[in-house]
Amino acid sequence: MRSKVIILTLALLMAPGISSAEHPGRGHMMGGKGMSQCAMGNMDMMNQMTNEMHQMMGQGHMTPVHQKQMQGMMDQMDQMKQQMAGPQNPQMEQQQRQQLQQMQRRLNTIKQQWEHQH
Numbered sequence: 001m002r003s004k005v006i007i008l009t010l011a012l013l014m015a016p017g018i019s020s021a022e023h024p025g026r027g028h029m030m031g032g033k034g035m036s037q038c039a040m041g042n043m044d045m046m047n048q049m050t051n052e053m054h055q056m057m058g059q060g061h062m063t064p065v066h067q068k069q070m071q072g073m074m075d076q077m078d079q080m081k082q083q084m085a086g087p088q089n090p091q092m093e094q095q096q097r098q099q100l101q102q103m104q105r106r107l108n109t110i111k112q113q114w115e116h117q118h
Contacts, residue, residue, distance in 0.1 A: 035084075036093060038090065038093040038097060039084060039088055039093050041097070042080070042084070042093060042096050042097055043081075043084070045097075045100045046077045046080065046081070046100065049073070049077070049100070049103060049104060049107055052107060052111070053073070053074065053107065056070075056110075056111065056114060061114075061117060062114065063117075066114060069110060070107075073103050073106065073107065076099065077100075077103070080096050080099070080100075083096070084096075
């Protein structure tokens, strides 16, 4: 049951990226202004990580520790998406980029550990 909730959460997180990919130029507009290149890169990075997590979760055999870590990252990305919906400045976008890079490193570590289990 818990894995179904996590998979559904991942699917919901992926939805904004899917609509943006299907309609280039749409989904990147906020408040009548386009997102900066940095913000678009951050969204792309979040969508990529979400896809990776979705694949790993879909294959199963995740330890409870890894599930908890992934849930924490998903929660953090959700908060970032909410921030991105509001006014942005270059400093905030750069902080988000750094947080995403840290999450990517954590995800890579989880992925390596997960692959060694198989």
